[in-house]
Amino acid sequence: MDPEFRALLKRVRAELVSPAEFSAYEHLLKLVRTDGRAARDELAGVLVAPERPLWAREIAAFALGVKGDRRAFETLVLLLNYREPARCATAAHALALLRDPRTAKAAAALATNPVRTAYAVHPVRLLAELRAPESVPALMSTLERLLVARDHCWPVARACVEGLGRLGDRRAEATLVAAREHPQLRPAAVEALARLTGRRGGGTHGVRTGSVT
Template sequence: MDEELRSLTERLRQESRGSAAFDRLLATEDHDELAEVLTAPGQPLWARELAAFRLGLAGDRRAFESLVLLLNHRDPPRCASAAHALARLGDPRTARAAAALATNELRVAYALHPVRLLTDLRAPESVPALITTLERRLRPHDPHRRVALACVEGLGTLGDPRARRVLKEALAHPSLAEAAVRALARIPQQQDERKDERKDQQKEVT
């Protein structure tokens, strides 16, 4: 069993109090039955989450809207499970949705998992969204350090030279400096930068 599915199963089993409906949704291989849970009125949140997660892992794009809503939920375990499923869904809308959530200042407290998802996706939207989000987190007294750190780590993983400037700015922040050093080390140097470094080294020698 997928490890994230195992974690989700244990959590939602408790939420459902081990109901027969939970066991049925966990066991069914009928994607139409799972999709119906997403649109039927009166369904509990645990049922919608389980159905969306299973459809996401199966690559059924009917789960997309529900998973995006869960990605921005106030409950971190739901966000983590949704990000895991969205990364495997294969829907071309995913990166754009994650970028919109990551850069939404009204929901920045819940941006951690959208940021991590953008890193996993390695989509064209990933680097610009992470740069924008990190720039905003470098403001004085910003409380969202976990989001900022995820951006720094993500930009290092993606290794895009466009991130060099904002990562250098992050060096001035003690809580981000160590991660920023590691991230910068993972970004390939451009030819002009290598020349400048050699010039600096020659000056030091002379």
């Protein structure tokens, strides 16, 4: 079982309080462990059934996402924008494995939304992993906005710097130079610029949904 999924199940199990919840949880686990269309269809039904708890939708969406079932997409994007970092992280992991062509556009929309900046770390990291055409423009736009904002939101800004370094696109050079002027970002920006200018060897690996030009 995927380590991320084990962590998800452990977190969810700690939230359960009633016998009915434990029973529903065990039934979901049985579906997850069952191969075949019927099990996937029932998991997909959990995503749209009324009055299902969020934890049940999260388990179903994650399980479908890692199996490449695109019916999980909308729920995973919702969770990627959730207020709890743990749920954002697991959603990002499943979306990276899902390989849905809509993922990069959705992640870019979340990363660049100034109203949701506090929840943008995982969309930013996902964009760097996807290496899609949307990735560099979205990370540059978000970082440039944060560099001049009153609330710089340093964790998100740092994630942008690290992502741009990982992507290695020279379009980001001026933005990273500006980031280097901020002590909170300087170490990450120096490393990212070294990647861009070729002073650091090695490559990166990730899920590729497109190419950065």
